[in-house]
Amino acid sequence: xxxxxxxxVPSLKEPIRLSDYAVGIFVRISSKAGIKKALKKSQIYVNExxxxxxxxxxxxxxxxxxxxxxxRKKLELPLDILFEDEHLAVINKPAGxxxxxxxxxxxxxxxxxxxxxxxxxxALFQAQAIHRLDFPTSGLLLVGKTRSAVLELNKMFExxxxxxxxxxxxxxxxxxxGIVDSPIDGKECISKYxxxxxxxxxxxxxxxxxxxxxxxxxxxxxxxxxxxxxxxxLGDKEYGLEGLVLQGKGLFLxxxxxxxxxxxxxxxLHISQALPKKFDRIFKExx
Numbered sequence: 001x002x003x004x005x006x007x008x009v010p011s012l013k014e015p016i017r018l019s020d021y022a023v024g025i026f027v028r029i030s031s032k033a034g035i036k037k038a039l040k041k042s043q044i045y046v047n048e049x050x051x052x053x054x055x056x057x058x059x060x061x062x063x064x065x066x067x068x069x070x071x072r073k074k075l076e077l078p079l080d081i082l083f084e085d086e087h088l089a090v091i092n093k094p095a096g097x098x099x100x101x102x103x104x105x106x107x108x109x110x111x112x113x114x115x116x117x118x119x120x121x122x123a124l125f126q127a128q129a130i131h132r133l134d135f136p137t138s139g140l141l142l143v144g145k146t147r148s149a150v151l152e153l154n155k156m157f158e159x160x161x162x163x164x165x166x167x168x169x170x171x172x173x174x175x176x177x178g179i180v181d182s183p184i185d186g187k188e189c190i191s192k193y194x195x196x197x198x199x200x201x202x203x204x205x206x207x208x209x210x211x212x213x214x215x216x217x218x219x220x221x222x223x224x225x226x227x228x229x230x231x232x233x234l235g236d237k238e239y240g241l242e243g244l245v246l247q248g249k250g251l252f253l254x255x256x257x258x259x260x261x262x263x264x265x266x267x268x269l270h271i272s273q274a275l276p277k278k279f280d281r282i283f284k285e286x287x
Contacts, residue, residue, distance in 0.1 A: 012058060084116065108127070138253075
């Protein structure tokens, strides 16, 4: 099955490259990177002829985007779907897979295999993750299925209307709760934490089950903040302490919950996911 979107160019003051003009004119592909990919795949037509990024648009042209369902990158990787409607979805991301990128094995490429197509007019050709989780991090990932959902959810993140919580296993004898307020890359960065349980460990001294609340959203924020306290997350090869990095069991960091008001139905949503089994075992084994 093929889908087609058509756009008639209004009068322009001056010519503009097709690769620049086409950004934002189609519902199913809105980003500049997506437009460039579509041009490379000969999916964009100007006056019924295949367009190229070097073409100039002068005004009055008929620009079309023609997509085949088979052209979507589809990875047959089953995912746990915790919430889904025609606008958005929340999935449980496994550890050890990236959210998006140039590789075939990504969460976004697995979404067409797992999610239902949205019947709405602004449905995206391929659903998009609204935020990111690191390659070794597991847990909840919010996904937009329509263009309007992506715009609204991104704005909600910017306005801090979406709350996230995480669980981690940290190393060392920690204070029971606290706030870390230290910039990352020169930008404001704030995290709250609460130690819910601690056990003695022959190798690590203490291991702690810590609930984390990132109040900002910087790359590796929670990992960097806990490491800055001298209590890195267990299994963190990048920010761990020399000689105290647990090998072979991955990073003990899990995106546990999302709380927000649905931007269209106005339903109050609180979605959470049980901790991976390796978290349960950590307090029964002495590492």
